[in-house]
Amino acid sequence: MKTFTKYALAAACLATTTSAFAPPALSGVQTTANTQLFSTVDDKTEVREYFNNEGFNRWNKIYSESDEVNTVQLDIRNGHDQTIQKILNWVEADGDIKGKTVCDCGCGVGSLAIPLAQMDNKQTGAEISASDISDAMSTEAAARAKAMGIRNAKFYTSDLESVKGKYNTVTCVDVAIHYPTEKMAEMVGHLCSLADERVLISFAPKTWYYDLLKKFGELFPGPSKTTRAYLHKEEVVREALKKAGFEVSREEMTGTNFYFSRLLEAKRV
Numbered sequence: 001m002k003t004f005t006k007y008a009l010a011a012a013c014l015a016t017t018t019s020a021f022a023p024p025a026l027s028g029v030q031t032t033a034n035t036q037l038f039s040t041v042d043d044k045t046e047v048r049e050y051f052n053n054e055g056f057n058r059w060n061k062i063y064s065e066s067d068e069v070n071t072v073q074l075d076i077r078n079g080h081d082q083t084i085q086k087i088l089n090w091v092e093a094d095g096d097i098k099g100k101t102v103c104d105c106g107c108g109v110g111s112l113a114i115p116l117a118q119m120d121n122k123q124t125g126a127e128i129s130a131s132d133i134s135d136a137m138s139t140e141a142a143a144r145a146k147a148m149g150i151r152n153a154k155f156y157t158s159d160l161e162s163v164k165g166k167y168n169t170v171t172c173v174d175v176a177i178h179y180p181t182e183k184m185a186e187m188v189g190h191l192c193s194l195a196d197e198r199v200l201i202s203f204a205p206k207t208w209y210y211d212l213l214k215k216f217g218e219l220f221p222g223p224s225k226t227t228r229a230y231l232h233k234e235e236v237v238r239e240a241l242k243k244a245g246f247e248v249s250r251e252e253m254t255g256t257n258f259y260f261s262r263l264l265e266a267k268r269v
């Protein structure tokens, strides 16, 4: 592919595979302790709606072995597979998942939760608790796990702000792209509050290059709109982890033609 065409396509993809319809503000109807977090996450209603409908159909295909994917979607699938594999490699290298609890926030169709549960089946003992804001996504994840005979993973529908409890490891992979910039630090703080030992988070990094690519892509809105896409400054994520008492222990960057994801593992110090 010619370089310009490749970048143009990548830009369009950044802007349209994850970006789109302008959401109305979520009127502050929630009255829990997390009121601030709830009332200002104004994209949430649209994200839920999207991943229960058009987004579910699209991402269910991307996160599968379906042949019904175009070149861009195939590239995104390959990039995402790499991120998942990097996490599994870290967990396997540590060899310490036996007897542990894992909470996967924004689990999608279970692309990480299921192999983590399977890994655990060999070692016995860990419990996977996975949730997603989209009922269609969490239901599909549960169905996939059931079809594989997995019993040590439960799936439920919840926005990540409402997830409660304490877990050894908390994971949140490729969810932050749907998360407003100004709420990112608070979201990271919430994930950390759930984690006794480790947080694994991935996000599209806000660099001048990816920013430019995104802005350029917005000039070419595709036929199918999804949700707005947010890139995040790495220092904001690192600072939030630090503030919550975590230290980055491992890091990776996965970049294909159309998929960009920075992955950080942080451990409680």
Ligand SMILES: C[S@@+](CC[C@H](N)C(=O)[O-])C[C@H]1O[C@@H](n2cnc3c(N)ncnc32)[C@H](O)[C@@H]1O
Pocket (backbone or CB within 6 Å): 044, 047, 048, 051, 059, 063, 105, 106, 107, 108, 109, 110, 111, 112, 131, 132, 133, 134, 137, 158, 159, 160, 161, 172, 173, 174, 175, 178
């Ligand atoms: C790009 S998919 C990634 C799914 C999964 N983490 C993976 O890597 O396979 C993003 C997922 O985040 C979910 N999501 C977005 N905002 C969320 C929120 N506030 N709370 C929980 N899930 C959310 C979406 O429904 C969608 O399933």
